Amino acid sequence: METLIICKPKIEKLDNRARLCSKISENGKPSYTLWFDVDAKYADYLTESADAFAVALLPYAMNNSLNISAEAKMSKQFCMFC
Numbered sequence: 089m090e091t092l093i094i095c096k097p098k099i100e101k102l103d104n105r106a107r108l109c110s111k112i113s114e115n116g117k118p119s120y121t122l123w124f125d126v127d128a129k130y131a132d133y134l135t136e137s138a139d140a141f142a143v144a145l146l147p148y149a150m151n152n153s154l155n156i157s158a159e160a161k162m163s164k165q166f167c168m169f170c
Contacts, residue, residue: 108136141158
């Protein structure tokens with residue numbers, strides 16, 4: 089079965105925005121960057137866990153029969169449902 093790989097996310101600070109970014113790769117295909125963008129006042133609430141990316145990619149993975157693998161940590165709360 090093919091696998092989506094979520095690379096370790098990082099937080100980028102922009103002028104008045106904060107962005108949580110991660111490279112996503114799918115079995116040898118060129119990787120792309122998935123990101124979540126928020127107002128800078130919410131930057132302290134962003135974490136470098138893979139949870140948000142796993143949730144965002146779950147429907148795509150299920151529709152395409154793909155596994156999801158993360159190079160970053162995932163919360164205990166999220167893993168309870170895995």
